[in-house]
Amino acid sequence: MKDASVAPNAITLWWKSLLLPRMSACCAQSATLTSAPPSASTARRPSCRINVLEANKTLFFCSRKMEFKGNYWHETCFVCEHCRQPIGTKPLISKESGNYCVPCFEKEFAHYCSFCKKVITSGGITFRDQPWHKECFLCSGCRKELCEEEFMSRDDYPFCLDCYNHLYAKKCAACTKPITGLRGAKFICFQDRQWHSECFNCGKCSVSLVGKGFLTQNREIFCRKCGSGLDTDI
Secondary structure: OOOOOOOHHHHHHHHHHHOOOOEOOOOOOEOOOOOOOOOOOOOOEOOOOOOOOOOOOOOEOOOOEEEEOOEEEEOOOOEOOOOOOEOOOOOEEEEOOEEEEHHHHHHHOOEEOOOOOOEEOOOOEEEOOEEEOHHHOEOOOOOOEOOOOOEEEEOOEEEEHHHHHHHOOEEOOOOOOEEOOHHHOOEEEEOOEEEEHHHOEOOOOOOEOOOOOOEEEOOEEEOHHHHOOOOOOO
8 A cells, every 4th residue: 555645736725725815904915925834934923913714813924023912013014103113122112092112202202301301201290380200309408309208399499398497487486486388287477477376375374366366565475364464565
């Protein structure tokens, strides 16, 4: 008995009938068929960002495939949305509108730090409607980072609380500590003096004078009862 054999032409016809040309949704070019079965150098590959029914598979030949987020491209089809140059294995940034090489993304979408003028690639903060790197947002006095700190501003310059209080904050006439107004803190102003609301008390009986009438003598303040027998200014 002779061994069974298949003519080379029969193999070629079988292979071509299995792999009919498919159009790529990305590049609109059909795959190039080969007359030889798959080998280590010519493997069956998914199509360029497309799923065509052929037993739920699309078979494509291309020199190299690119895969990103579960989709596949020809290497020459995987391009930057802006400059249309192949991205290959270079860093990229993906948006809803497409994939971008880093230089094009920076040119089209990136914010630039108000301090160092360099691109903010991630994170960042906004101060006075201007973007800053977190590491660039510093106290204008002592230069410490403010991104995780409470701060005050003066003439559009940020300051940590210590520097602001030392340089600009008014001092309470009673306790001499800075009056910052942070967290909605209230304070009292009278003539050229200021008090924390909790410090605005009668100089004799210590009752709070917030929202009440008071009398003054030699820059001291008194409730009406305590000041009634004094030679007061008011």
